[in-house]
Amino acid sequence: MAIETPSRVNHAAEPSVAELVRRASDDLSRLVRDELQLAKLELAHKGKEAGLGAGLLGGGAGFAFFGVAALVTTAILGLATVLAPWLSALIVAVALFVIAAVLALVGRSRLRKSVPPVPEEALASAKADINKIKGSMHR
Template sequence: MASPTADERPVAQLVHDLSQQTSTLVRQELKLAQLEMQQKGKKAGIGVGLFGGAGVFAVYGIGALVAAAVLGLATAVDGWLAALIVAVLLFTVAGVAALVGKKEVSEATPPVPEQAIGSTQLDVQEIKDRSGRA
């Protein structure tokens, strides 16, 4: 006797096969996603490392520019005074940046989605009100 074709198999067998194939497909898709995320993680790690290296070179470049500013100003005034002027200028820029940063951080705290919470509370209240009227 020949084995039954897909059209001749009972519904229970078809449902069982579907269940097995679905779970196999889900496992394979999860494995694929895991491998893809590992590859992307490696690339992201390399990218972050390169950004870090670029930041180090940028800091050295800024230091060289500061030294050039001091040396350039030293042609007009004494060296110690040139260094002092550049240092005061740098501290002023740092102070302004710190104040602006503090203002931005204070506007962002607390780190709670206040508008979303308020909207959700209004939705809950609306549902309660409508269910009370029904």
């Protein structure tokens, strides 16, 4: 009676290392393709939602514009009860132009601070990292 030793066990049923690597590569490729497909579907859905949201936001801004116009008209008509209508309209128009000028000046100031759009902190951090790496290489 012969006893099977580990060296005599039939390994023909087990896949080879090359076959396992090929299977793993195929599985990884399929996984990446599936994940990319899922990402495409998710982005398409989010894009539709963002488009709808932007449209609704634009609609709301349009109605807000007309609401402000109605308030301006109300201010003109309210002043017209004590002043001439043309003078009421002139006073409200000048007030609106003053508000517009102040907003434009503040906006221009903020815009100048943000230009050029360079991530200065990130660049400084990257330069510091590069200098640190260079310093450690020269030791």
